[in-house]
Every structure is written in C-alpha cells, then in structure tokens.
Amino acid sequence: MPDPRVLAVRNDPDDPLGPVADWLRDAGVEPDEVPGPEVPDSLDGYAGLIVLGGYIGANDEAEHPWLARVKTLLREAVTREVPTLGICLGGQLLAAANGGRVERSPDGPEYGAQLVAKRTVAAQDPLFRPLPIAPDVIQWHVDAITRLPPGAIELASSPVCANQAFRLGRLAWGLQFHIETTPELIRRWAVDDARALEGYDLEAILRRSDAAHADVAETWQPFIAEFAAIVRDPDAVPPLRTVPTSTAAPLTDPAAIRAALAAEAQAARAPLLPMPTVRPTTDD
DSSP states (O other), X not given: OOOOEEEEEESSTTSOOTHXXXXXXXXXXXXXXXXXXXXXXXXXXXXXXXXXXXXXXXXXXXXXXXXXXXXXXXXXXXXXXXXXXXXXXXXXXXXHHTTOEEEEOTTOOEEEEEEOEEBGGGGGOTTTTTSOSSOEEEEEESEEEEEOOTTOEEEEEOSSOSOSEEEETTTEEEESSBSSOOHHHHHHHHHHTTTTTTTBOHHHHHHHHHXXXXXXXXXXXXXXXXXXXHHHOGGGSOOOOOOOXXXXXXXXXXXXXXXXXXXXXXXXXOTTOOOOSSOOSSOO
16 A cells, blocks of 8 residues: 655745655655645645745735645645644644734744743644653744634744744644754755844854754654654544643743743844844745
8 A cells, every 4th residue: 555645835945845755754654745836726635734934925925826725725634634734834824824813023033943842732732742841943934923723722832932833623733943954954044044144143043053953853753753643544633622822831931941942042143133124035
C-alpha cells in the first residue's frame, strides 16, 4: 500500500519544505510540494495538508489571487477534519481563513532563534504534549495573528507575540514560527531583508540561528513524526474538548521564565529600535 500523500503548499520559492520533507518520508508520509499559484481546488486524493511561509501577507489576495484558494483549502481541511499544519504564513492563513485576524505585529517583528512557552492546555494536545516547556524555534515575521479563530485553542505564546501556536478543530494546527529552515536559508533571508534588519545585531542573530538549528531539529522532527502518524490514522485523535483561550494559562509562568523569554526575544535588537515600517522582502 503506498504511503499517504500530504499536499504541501509552497507560498514562496524561497521557503521550501526543507528538512520537514525528509522527516515526513521517514515517518511514512509522502509530501507533494506545489507552488502557491498551482494549488489545487480541493484536497481530494490527499490525506493531509501543510501550508508553508512566504514574504506575502495573509490578507494580500488582491496582489496574489491564489491565496483565496489556499484559504478555501484550509476551511475545507478544518471542516472535513483533514490533518493540517500551517507554518508561519501558513498558520496566519489558517487563522484568517477561519475567522481570525492577521495584521502587523503590534509589538514588533521577531527574527532568528527564539523560545516559545507552552500553555497548560498543550499537555492535552497530541502534538504539543511531548514538547519541552519552552521549545526552540526560528522566527522571521513582521505580521502576527492578533485574534484567533472562534473556538481555537492557544498552545504556545511568547512575550512579543501571544499567538505562537494554536489548534483549530480536531486536526488543524497553526504555528507562527518556522521549523522547516536551515542555517543557510536563514542567512539568505538575512541578505534579502538587509534593510529591515538595519539596527539589529545581525551577526548575533545568525550565530544563534546557526547554533539553534540542531536543537530545532531534535525537538520538531518528533513533532512531524507525530503529525505523520495522525495523517496515517486520523481516527486515533479523540474529539476535541474545547478550552477557552482565556483560561489556558501558561504551563509554568514564573517571572524568571517570562524575563528570560523577553530577554531572548530582544537580545538581537539595538536599544530603542523602532518597529520596521516597510514589509521585509521575506516576511514569514
């Protein structure tokens, strides 16, 4: 019996599926990566959906009309309970397609290796339960999900961006951060976004990114393996018991951890650096 196929929507030529493709194959799932403009009209024939990042905004259908088809697929996936993962822009599109709000991040952009903090409800989530309390991630975004879709559950947060990860329905997950990058890709993004990164300690960003990718892979390859297991057997995930986001308190939130996360998020920034007013070439 052939491996189940997952549609992977590549919204930006410069943000491929990367190592996630190998992680999926190792877990018995075959990714079918297609450019955003060539996205199909339905999920027929696919057992799962992954939507990747990109420089464009989640609300930019006027400039990129195919985004409307991606949002339609994301609504279809939630309704039909097709296992779904949105990464950075993909997570924003999942939110926007289902009644959430995406706009310029009110607390500024995030770049490079950072930490996010799991929420209490993540202990009951099939993908987030095994993760560390504060897993390593790669950030590269200026927009943010400022309102989750109705019924969504917040799974991870950070001081700069509250909605770092969420679950919508039984089988759809959205991430604000990246897990599919490589050190070489981040260095390419840094060149592309040189103007937006003026005033940042770019060498520190790149040095931490280079060092963090091994930890990112160690943490998120098992996450992708669990996602692949759900693709192979979605009935193994029980019906969702919705917990209001407002009551999903941090798993552990002492002042020392919050301060450490805030310091990590700001470590590469120069003092009093204003939020960029121009969208970077590579946004998500």
